[in-house]
Amino acid sequence: MTFSIVATDGTAAGVAVASKFLAVGSVVPYARLGSVDGVTHVVGAAATQAMAKWSYKIDALDHLRGGHDAAYAIAQVTAADDDREHRQLGVVGADSQATYTGSACMDWAGGRSGADDSGRYAIQGNILTGEQVVADMEHAWLDSAGDPFERRLVAALLAGDAAGGDSRGRQSAALLVVSPGAGYDASGVLVDLRVDDDPDAPHELARLLDLNDLYFGGPQGVQPLAGELGVEVTERLATLGYSGGDVAQALESWAGVENYEMRLSPDGIDVRVLAALRQATD
Incomplete structure (x- = not known):
C-alpha cells in the first residue's frame, strides 16, 4: 500500500513516501543524527511499511548507531518477528544500504537498493501497479545527482507516482530529511512535511517543499534597495x-x-x- 525511497548523500539522510493510507508520515519514515566527540553526523534513515511495525525503524537505526551495516540491521529486526513475511523495510546508513520485502506482502511488492558517488538508496513498495514504479524511482534518483538532496527524494517519489504508484490510488505523502546544523533553528531537521489526506498527495508534497524552501531557505539573488x-x-x-x-x-x-x-x-x-x-x- 506504500512506496518509498530511503537515502543518504553523506551530509543528509531522509525518506520520501506516498500511500493510499491516512497520514503515512506518522508511521513510515524515520531519520537520525548522532554525535561523536561533539561532532554531529548522519546515522541513517529507515522506512517501515506493508504491515508496518513502528519499532522496526527505531531498532534498525539503533543497530546502525552501534556500528553495524544496513543488512545486519534488517536481519536482526526481522529475525525476532513472527510476522516479518508481511512487512517491508528499507534502511540506509553512512556506508551501507538494504531493502527487505517479506514473501507475504501483497503484489506487486519488491525493492532495490544501490550506491554511487551521489549517495546510497533503498527503494521499496507494495500493492503497486508493477515493478516499473520502483524502477522509475531509481532512475529519477540517479538522474538527479547534483540537485539538492530533498529535491532528489521528491523527484523519485513523483516518478514512482507517475509510473502508477499505489494501485489503489493516492491519499497521503511525507518527506523527512535530517542534516547536521540544518533547519531554521539548527536542530538538524532540514525538512519535515506531511500531507495526511489529499487526492493528489505526492504533488501536494512537492508544492509544500517549494514553500518550505521559500520560508526557510537563506537569501538568494539579493538586489540592493536602491x-x-x-x-x-x-x-x-x-x-x-x-x-x-x-x-x-x-x-x-x-x-x-x-x-x-x-x-x-x-x-x-x-x-x-x-x-x-x-x-x-x-
Missing part, C-alpha cells in the same frame, strides 16, 4: 499598508507578517521575496 528597485519596493509595500521609516524597515515589517524572515538580508531584497511582493501587489 534606484528604481528601491522606489518600486517602497510603493508596493505602501500599497499593502507598510510605509513610514525607510524601505528596509517597511520590508522587515511585511516580511515578519508573511514569515519571510529567513530570507531577509542587510544587503537588499531576496529574489523570491521580491517575487512574492510583486505577486501580492499586482
Whole structure:
C-alpha cells in the first residue's frame, strides 16, 4: 500500500513516501543524527511499511548507531518477528544500504537498493501497479545527482507516482530529511512535511517543499534597495499598508507578517521575496 525511497548523500539522510493510507508520515519514515566527540553526523534513515511495525525503524537505526551495516540491521529486526513475511523495510546508513520485502506482502511488492558517488538508496513498495514504479524511482534518483538532496527524494517519489504508484490510488505523502546544523533553528531537521489526506498527495508534497524552501531557505539573488528597485519596493509595500521609516524597515515589517524572515538580508531584497511582493501587489 506504500512506496518509498530511503537515502543518504553523506551530509543528509531522509525518506520520501506516498500511500493510499491516512497520514503515512506518522508511521513510515524515520531519520537520525548522532554525535561523536561533539561532532554531529548522519546515522541513517529507515522506512517501515506493508504491515508496518513502528519499532522496526527505531531498532534498525539503533543497530546502525552501534556500528553495524544496513543488512545486519534488517536481519536482526526481522529475525525476532513472527510476522516479518508481511512487512517491508528499507534502511540506509553512512556506508551501507538494504531493502527487505517479506514473501507475504501483497503484489506487486519488491525493492532495490544501490550506491554511487551521489549517495546510497533503498527503494521499496507494495500493492503497486508493477515493478516499473520502483524502477522509475531509481532512475529519477540517479538522474538527479547534483540537485539538492530533498529535491532528489521528491523527484523519485513523483516518478514512482507517475509510473502508477499505489494501485489503489493516492491519499497521503511525507518527506523527512535530517542534516547536521540544518533547519531554521539548527536542530538538524532540514525538512519535515506531511500531507495526511489529499487526492493528489505526492504533488501536494512537492508544492509544500517549494514553500518550505521559500520560508526557510537563506537569501538568494539579493538586489540592493536602491534606484528604481528601491522606489518600486517602497510603493508596493505602501500599497499593502507598510510605509513610514525607510524601505528596509517597511520590508522587515511585511516580511515578519508573511514569515519571510529567513530570507531577509542587510544587503537588499531576496529574489523570491521580491517575487512574492510583486505577486501580492499586482
